[in-house]
Amino acid sequence: MRIATSSWYRHQTETMLDKQAKIAGLQEQIATGRRFTSASADPAAAQRADTIKRAISDNDQALRNSASVTERLQASGLALEGMSDIMQRMNELAISASSDTLSGDDRRTIAVEIDQLKAQFLQLSNARSADGTYVFSGGASGTPAFAAQPDGSVRYEGSGKAIRVPVGAGNLVAAGDAADSFLVRPDGEGGDTSVFDLFDQFSGLMRAGDPDGETPEQRAARHAGMEDMLVQLKSSTDGIFDVQAAQGSRLSVLESEERRLEDMSVDLEATRSTLEDTDVTAAIVDLERYATILKAIQASFGKVASLSLFDRL
């Protein structure tokens, strides 16, 4: 075959430039850690990698919401624990208040403690989470769940239910429980009665008797009242326990969901890496290969280019 001198030179130059471009491409892959910088280099892989990136981002988001719900549930969990402790103490006081031998001083001491317990309970039932929302107010989370009225009674002022928060894969988890589901119940006369009325009832009974000695009627009323009190305390305590249990199981669901999301993100990240990231070993082997070829081309170019008939004339 006849070869024109100029096209031989051009062909040699282009072969070398082509190898240099390949080497530069591999160097970029190694330097950036990415197998490609634009999706068109491998549209199928880029599309899958992008889908995975969106899934990882969704997972990260779900984990944030999960943490947020966990935080609210933990805030209400602490309050519920305090409430059940107070109930426990109320129970003890009700048992001792049922005793026959109870002096006027004893009754007054109990009444004072009950008043303190009530104030503590009010504080607990108006617990707030870190973001400032009242955890037992339902949808009206900007206002305290219970408020003391001018007449000394305490009324529920929340409304509706707590928000349900998306925590990934279409799961919605209630971020709390409104107090009207366990601290308030109908009084059977068209109105509501709350756990705070129990405190008032208790302290009322303690203050009913004459300070210097109860009459037999007063004592009988105290006995009957305390019996009823123990029953009502038990039902209120059970209500608190139920909510604690429900929230506990929600927290454990969140915890296992978090673990699942974290595991999934690790798997997704691994898949993304195989799709997108440079296989450094393979890239370096390729780089060596092209460098060897380029060296060979350069050496043979020098040899062949120096062969000219004009040199022999």
Add this chain to the structure above:
Amino acid sequence: MNDLFHIGASGLRAFRAALDVTGGNVANADTPGYTRRSAQISALPTSGASGLHYADRTSGSGATVDGILRQYDTFLAAEVRTGAALQARDTAASRWLGELESALGTQETGLAAAYDRFYSAATDLAASPNSLSARTLLLEVSGSLAESFGQTGTALGALESDITGAMKSSAAEANTVLRALADINDGLLRAKAGSATEAGLLDQRDQFLSELAEFVPIHVEENSFGQFSVRLDNGLGQHLLTPSHTSELGIGKDPHGTPTLFLDANFAPREIDFPASGELAGQRQAWEKLSQAGQDLDKQANRFAQVMNDIHAEGVDLAGERGKPLFATDGVGVVAQEVNRGDVSVNVKTDGSALAVDGYQLVYDSAIPQWTLSRTDGTAQTSGLGMLTLDGMQVELYGNARNGDRFVLTPETGAAHMRLEMDDPADLAMAAAFQVTSSSGFAGGATLSVDDAAALSGTAPHRFTWTAADEVQITDANDVLIATEAFVPGMTLEGAGYSLTVSGQPAVGDTLTVSATPAGYEDNSNLQAMLARGDTQQEAFEERFAQLRTRISSSYSEAQRRAEVSAIVAEQSAMGLANAQGVNLDEEAANLVRYQQGYQASTRIIAAASEMFDSLLAIG
């Protein structure tokens, strides 16, 4: 002896000419487009004057140079032009698709990233819907989402006009080449056949033909006068160039803004289809993809804005008021007329008033001087300089105008106009407009949908009480009986601004109370409705944009592959032609030795003739 002198001298002349040609070949060994020459030498027949008696014994009277021959291969040259046209098409298409791909961004940049941040921030807000900082964040990412839509839409629009501009300059370059070819055609008519001038002109012709083939595919025909014609290689074979006429190319626009190709643009313009190869074909292909991508993006922007606004309007904000529009995509498209001579730029702002559907015209009259902005249907107009206002639309004009400059203003919607309409985070309507409270142990399910039902009078909130399995009584806030309805499970009860669908069978005495959501109520139902719509098959906004990007990336990748293949094919045929007609220095060196020896031998012939002459003289 006289003959031998002549023969020797003719040999000297012939080899001298061959050496000149070799010298020329060596000198042009690296000249682009140079075709290797050779001297065409033939034997001279016996001249009659030398005497009849020698006629049948001599071998002629020497050699003569007939002309300079170009080592030209018509078939290979045509193949190179075909290859160049295909390569130019694929390279142009690939180049513009590459621009399009980068305009659409990646998952980490641009619109895709903005979508991701929007959904992240919205879902974050779902965990604490009344938090002002979370609301502010959502508002901010909504703003940057709108901005990303705007930037992407504007970038696609700019690319569209860039491609049209590139098509125009391609056509202009092709026309320059056509005019150069016409000049060469004239020169060829005058050049002597076989002359070095003709060979030089033909070299130039082939060079220009290859250049022309990069713009449009061509077919070349030579006529008997050494001239040539160029046809478009598109099946119809319209003439681009004949010895008497040059038909220039032109780029125009049809009413839909699609670029069109004109032939004979200067004399009798007629529209033709874009050919299948050449740079113009590649630009046209890329324009098609770009235009589709732009339309798709506009649809996505409009749909997203509409769905978000619709759902947002069904909810209530922190003040308990219904949601106002979040996004807007309406605006005015400005198209300058092709023939405008001034350099005026037009900036349009709208205030949301209704614009005329048929659009507006903006024309400059230098006599007064003033701009006139008029509705296209002619029902209203206004005139002035600097700033014009019509139908709530403010048109600002910058730059120097020339008489008759004209712009067409059309109301349109799309990505480029997308913007956020809200600036107060408290205005985000994340809560449902109504809250449904059921009596404890309510046996059934209730779904509320917001509408404009007005079935109930009285003071809200209304209470729905089941007085029998098949009867519901509705009372208002003051316990006044408003209505009594027959009930079957699954039926929809109309309320005031809402409808209530009740599934299952509520027991007698069960109640549902529907009240308007009060200010500051913590509820993320409406936000969840907004998020859910983006998740469904038809409205997967994020996914649809990802699909658009994948489609363009695949097109670009395919175009790159085609460009690589056609570059190899073009390179091979160019190499084939170069090898056939280019200069090989070793070959020339061998020729040099050969012709030099022939030249020296010819001098020996003359010396021999001289010696013979001297010998004859010595006899005397």
